[in-house]
Amino acid sequence: MQMGLVGLGKMGGNMRQRLRQAGHTVVGFDTDPGLSDAGSLTDMVDQIDSTPRVVWIMVPDTVVDTVIDELAGVLGEGDVIIDGGNSRWVHDGPRAQRLAGRGIEYLDCGVSGGVWGITQGYALMVGGDEGTVAKVQPIFDSLKPAGEFGFVHAGEHGAGHFAKMVHNGIEYAIMQAYAEGWELLEAAGHVRSVRETFNSWREGSVIKSWLLDLAVNALNEDEHLDQLRGYAEDSGEGRWTVEAALDLAVPVPNISNALFARFTSRQDEAPAMKMIAAMRNQFGGHTVRDVDGNPEHIESAPGEEPAHPAEQ
Structure with missing residues (x-):
């Protein structure tokens, strides 16, 4: 065509x-x-x-x-x-x-x-x-x-964009669960390698996923995410999902909590948000912030083009 x-x-x-x-x-x-x-x-x-x-x-x-x-x-x-x-x-x-x-x-x-x-x-x-x-x-x-x-x-x-909105709300919740698990493992001194623990889940585990693969990619680049600030933007769809849930009286506590966690990340340093920021960069090429708060772009996928005014 x-x-x-x-x-x-x-x-x-x-x-x-x-x-x-x-x-x-x-x-x-x-x-x-x-x-x-x-x-x-x-x-x-x-x-x-x-x-x-x-x-x-x-x-x-x-x-x-x-x-x-x-x-x-x-x-x-x-x-x-x-x-x-x-x-x-x-x-x-x-x-x-x-x-x-x-x-x-x-x-x-x-x-x-x-x-x-x-x-x-x-x-x-x-x-x-x-x-x-x-x-x-x-x-x-x-x-x-x-x-x-x-x-x-x-x-x-409207059904196509509604479905994508809900997809992104689910994405928020899954990313938040991985991020909280990563923070808990990092805090446990007796876990020898958090990166390899995440890596072990990529086969045979019921929580394996593409987002998990991307999380491991991020840990391979920066094992403890020391170079990232715990700050994550929300792109709008998470808010729209929660608003739709309110309109339809459908409880979405996990998606709502994941959205509010991103708001929290802008108020104070939040370790789990380092993993959220890392995963967003892995699948979307999103700009992340270094430990000093400066924008930092990590090249993570072949064929990626720089951001410009007409990007999605």
């Missing part, structure tokens, strides 16, 4: 490369001209010769509507816009209705995989009409992992 891709940051840039490797023609646009294949959104759309014209957006939620409105002025009947960023799900229905008035179809797609998705594939959670999903299925098939799983048409508009 031919498609446009807006936002060539840490995920968008790697997605462009993975799609091209699968044989698709991708015209990318970014506010950084060094990354962009087009001089403007209009120029990007003009370079797409196929029908329907498909444009995938990978930009922060705060600018999605601005990008969509500009694209709506140059796209037409039957064309498709896919928002693959970490957007708030409540915006998807209104966006779909607004675009439908112009004959443009819309999908929301939660994307997980971080900087590793270029080689491992991305988990995709899609919301929108079944017919629209079918139009762009080859794109989803190329981005997802090679196995049976990794893609779901989650439901109507």
Whole structure:
């Protein structure tokens, strides 16, 4: 297929490369001209010769509507816009209705995989009409992992971003559990090697996971995480998950506690937050802070690109 891709940051840039490797023609646009294949959104759309014209957006939620409105002025009947960023799900229905008035179809797609998705594939959670999903299925098939799983048409508009929001809330809770366990093991003087204890759990254990693998990667780079400050940001989805739980009267104590633990990390040094910061950097290439509080980026995955204004 031919498609446009807006936002060539840490995920968008790697997605462009993975799609091209699968044989698709991708015209990318970014506010950084060094990354962009087009001089403007209009120029990007003009370079797409196929029908329907498909444009995938990978930009922060705060600018999605601005990008969509500009694209709506140059796209037409039957064309498709896919928002693959970490957007708030409540915006998807209104966006779909607004675009439908112009004959443009819309999908929301939660994307997980971080900087590793270029080689491992991305988990995709899609919301929108079944017919629209079918139009762009080859794109989803190329981005997802090679196995049976990794893609779901989650439901109507908003379902994709809602599923990704809950995914990230679960991620918060799992990371917090690993981090608290790491801190407890570090505090126990009779445990000879915390790093090797974590490493031993990677096979045969019921708590083995990709996040555990990434935690071990971080410990291999800095065994006691001495070079990191116990400070971790929250990217928004954890807050939205807790807010949705309040609206639906669903108890989510573990996710809530994990979110509040990140708030605690900004008030005082919290050892467990070193592991949270380390794992976030491993899967997402997030900036971490050294012991003096200075931003520090640890190169942790092949194919990672530097941050820039259009990153996810």
